[in-house]
Amino acid sequence: MFSAAPVAGQRKWTIRVPASSANIGPGFDVLGLALTRYLTLEVSLSPCPEAESKVVLSYTGEGAKDAPTDPYKNLITRVALYVLLSHRLTFPAAAVNIVIDNQVPFGRGMGSSAAAVVAGVLLGDALGDVRLPQERVKDYALMVERHPDNVTAALCGGFTGSFLRMLEPSELAPSSIPLAEVLPAYPPNAGPPQPGDELPPQPPVNVGRHVRYGFSKEIGVVVVVPKFEVETAKARGALPDSYPRQDVVFNLQRLAVLTASLSTSPLDPNVIWEAMRDKVHQPQREGLIPGLSKIVNTMTPSTHPGLLGICLSGAGPTILALVSNEGATKPADGKATPQMEAVGEAIKDIWAQDGIEVEWLALDVDDEGAVLREHK
Ligand SMILES: Nc1ncnc2c1ncn2[C@@H]1O[C@H](COP(=O)(O)OP(=O)(O)O)[C@@H](O)[C@H]1O
Numbered sequence: 001m002f003s004a005a006p007v008a009g010q011r012k013w014t015i016r017v018p019a020s021s022a023n024i025g026p027g028f029d030v031l032g033l034a035l036t037r038y039l040t041l042e043v044s045l046s047p048c049p050e051a052e053s054k055v056v057l058s059y060t061g062e063g064a065k066d067a068p069t070d071p072y073k074n075l076i077t078r079v080a081l082y083v084l085l086s087h088r089l090t091f092p093a094a095a096v097n098i099v100i101d102n103q104v105p106f107g108r109g110m111g112s113s114a115a116a117v118v119a120g121v122l123l124g125d126a127l128g129d130v131r132l133p134q135e136r137v138k139d140y141a142l143m144v145e146r147h148p149d150n151v152t153a154a155l156c157g158g159f160t161g162s163f164l165r166m167l168e169p170s171e172l173a174p175s176s177i178p179l180a181e182v183l184p185a186y187p188p189n190a191g192p193p194q195p196g197d198e199l200p201p202q203p204p205v206n207v208g209r210h211v212r213y214g215f216s217k218e219i220g221v222v223v224v225v226p227k228f229e230v231e232t233a234k235a236r237g238a239l240p241d242s243y244p245r246q247d248v249v250f251n252l253q254r255l256a257v258l259t260a261s262l263s264t265s266p267l268d269p270n271v272i273w274e275a276m277r278d279k280v281h282q283p284q285r286e287g288l289i290p291g292l293s294k295i296v297n298t299m300t301p302s303t304h305p306g307l308l309g310i311c312l313s314g315a316g317p318t319i320l321a322l323v324s325n326e327g328a329t330k331p332a333d334g335k336a337t338p339q340m341e342a343v344g345e346a347i348k349d350i351w352a353q354d355g356i357e358v359e360w361l362a363l364d365v366d367d368e369g370a371v372l373r374e375h376k
């Protein structure tokens, strides 16, 4: 059985979660980089005269037209409900107003679903007054989105490496644990939980572990975002079940060098460029992303001075380029340095040859990660 989360008068929270770029070349399902684009929720809860739950969602920004506003269908509120139900609670019997501003485009490889899942866990935490420590927020998020790269970067900020623990069969047993890329397709009868429904268990502890690496302040991040989507689940479906040993070794060698080379001064473009190459997911995804191999194989530090490395961002189709700003004065307003602009424009030109429209952005690394702040 469950009960409505208790309501202690009017409360307000802000939840802010950064975008993220996963993989960074060879670190498939391992590396993540938090970026300065945000999913922000302004949440207010006020006692409701009818003493029933009224959750109202509204959107501005990316996905505003596509995201469902039914709280039983929306990814953020479904994840919040998972957290509440696992604590034998449901949405509070109150007016819950959730105003969402989203800067993370859907299905582009910038971690929109990870940001939504992390925001959902924090929302459930706030509404139920659960006060989960960061490690438990991560456990919940990883039970929904089972690749830790984006989730860890979105939650903790910075440049991260992570792994999932091999769960014991007993920890995985309950069929109600939502193991999927993101939560499965909306159940056709999605609606408020009913008395007698099986409630989801709390996740096992330490589902995933992570470390944070250094990331040189002299590296500028350029993301080039095409105007088409590639669903992560589809891009994962393009990958084989097994790999030749030489391809695995190719990636492992580069992964080990890459993690240290991005904080080593002076930055060495030749090492970084080679260390950002991949054989495990990018070649397999070329069929979904026209122009990918041309961009990542022909743009080098010799052809484009300042370029450090280039790869697919997450499952794509966005391209991530790391650019050296050593010796350059970064414009204070967050605009691109000339080196970053040259790289962004060059990628745009290559894609234009295939008739693909893009937008490129100069971003920084977000160091803070996800934030849940209550307004007193
Ligand atoms: N802010 C959000 N609100 C609601 N749903 C979201 C939000 N962000 C992402 N999603 C869901 O996640 C899907 C995108 O997930 P995915 O295919 O993994 O792409 P991405 O690379 O952007 O994470 C969207 O189509 C939408 O269903």
Ligand SMILES: N[C@@H](CCOP(=O)(O)O)C(=O)O
Residues within 6 Å of the ligand: 020, 022, 023, 028, 029, 030, 108, 109, 110, 111, 112, 113, 114, 147, 149, 150, 232, 235, 236, 281, 313, 314, 315, 316
């Ligand atoms: N390692 C995953 C990362 C998916 O990131 P997303 O931002 O595209 O959801 C993969 O490459 O499948």
